[in-house]
Amino acid sequence: MGDDISMKFLQQLLVIDENLGTEEVKALKFLCSDLISFKKLEAVESAQDIFKLLMAEDYLNKEDTFILAELLYRIRCHFLLQKLGYTKETVQENLHWKGKVSQYRYMLYELSEDITSEDLKRAMFLLRNKLPKKLTNMSSLELLTFLEKQDLLAENNLQILEKICVDISPDLLKTVNKYKMERVSLAQQESNLPVKEAASFSHHSCEGLFRSGGDVQLLTSSQETTIKSLGSNIHDTYTEEFGSLQEHAGSMHFIASRQDDKVVNVMHGISAEQPARISNPESKTEKLMTYKMDGPHRGYCLIINNFSFIGTLQKRRGSCKDAEVLAQVFTWLGLDVKTYEDKTSEEIEKLMQEWRSMKDLKDRDCFVCCILSHGESGSVYGIDEQQVPIRTIMSYFSARQCPQLAEKPKLFFIQACQGKKIQQAVYIEADAQNPDLLPTQQVVSPSESIPEEADFLLGMATVNGYVSFRHIHEGTWYIQALCNKLQLLVPRGEDILSILTEVNEDVSKRADNLGKKKQMPQPAYTLRKKLIFPVPRSPPAS
Known part of the structure; x- marks a missing residue:
């Protein structure tokens, strides 16, 4: 019986591997960087290689496949979740306590998805003195990985990343700022600090709790230092992220928001007096039928x-x-x-x-x-x-x-x-x-x-x-x-x-x-x- 279970488990992994392309494998490698060493990941050529490494570290086994479900969810390969017996809803519900991919790692991945080819060229130009001279081309994930290997980028060292974002596309900075806000907010919740004390982090030495992945641990001295540095930016970040929303809401017909399901009917504008309601994106869209697209x-x-x-x-x-x-x-x-x-x-x-x-x-x-x-x-x-x-x-x-x-x-x-x-x-x-040829007509x-x-x-x-x-x-x-x-x-x-x-x-x-x-x-x-x-x-x- 045990052999049958093992065989079924391996067959599931094989099917998932066959449905993942080169770009998805690269994304999985990057998201696993905090779980598996860079050196081991360098030899990865397929999703199967990643599965083997995860199993060797006991992150993945036939009794617990959540790490793989999380990775597939993170890279939006939702159609493969059913192969493991999961849905998007069940993964979402369990992420906060079973998730292994850090918010820092996921923030970098989200950032890489937003970097256009033109942005990447500009970033590489700005970093030309730090990159190998023979290097002429790399993906955004490869660039971020290189910066990490050179100790130019880390969870507590975002200065160069922020500078690059500001120079190539200020909109990218919002992803970084959102991550920083979430870190500070989470640290406050775990240490039971009132919100009004957020801006005073830089003036207080505190020992609180910090959640990494699914575990709760005491703040290390380096994390405490990071929290202090983040505190001074809270007000500016809040103003940039939320203060300007009201100002633009009435003039924009449609603004995209990053959600797993972004089914938005833009025939109807959003009024500044009526803020959009945020609801569970899974509640209705998953129930929609699909058009028949399997004909000859x-x-x-x-x-x-x-x-x-x-x-x-x-x-x-x-x-x-x-x-x-x-x-x-x-x-x-x-x-x-x-x-x-x-x-x-x-x-x-x-x-x-x-x-x-x-x-x-x-x-x-x-x-x-x-x-x-x-x-x-x-x-x-x-x-x-x-x-x-x-x-x-x-x-x-x-x-x-x-x-x-x-x-x-x-x-x-x-x-x-x-x-x-x-x-x-x-x-x-x-x-x-x-x-000179413009006619007068109704919009x-x-x-x-x-x-x-x-x-x-x-x-x-x-x-x-x-x-x-x-x-x-x-x-x-x-x-x-x-x-x-x-x-x-x-x-x-x-x-x-x-x-x-x-x-x-x-x-x-x-x-x-x-x-x-x-x-x-x-x-x-x-x-x-x-x-x-x-x-x-x-x-x-x-």
């Missing part, structure tokens, strides 16, 4: 790439990069991709009419349409500089107009400005029309662009009235973020709304070279179920 044919993906315009509108340099990566990613997801270039307004509508009548659509799981062009409020431009309303484009695929796609998800991603052109930065251009919201029927999703590159940005070599912020997040999160079993929330977060943290121009994407939808793309068998193309 996944679907079609149309890409309309308008690059050269007939009149005064500028060429959309960098747009071909977007079209290329969209084609790669949606092909990887199993869709048949059709790309069209430089279409007039009339040709765009004609294409929609042709595709809605295709009988082949009835055998497909879904339909995707990506439009890359210049735009104005509620519309996109054909190369003849005539507007096509987004609502018109989508209405061709309503259940009445296109019964073959009835009750199937229809996704539209629009990369185009939705407002006036702004002054261009050196390497940034706005997907807006010439100011159209994304929710008004969606047909009054179910099963639609509209992903807009920017909120209404604003421009969206495009790098003349690397493509647009929105499309590049969308493709990156699809490649990262589809293998983790995330649904499309969760992925688009991650896209919102990614793009919202970007800025032009001067740090003055920002962008906020906005999805709107009438989906009735969760949309989860099946995990492709092969890794995404690099």
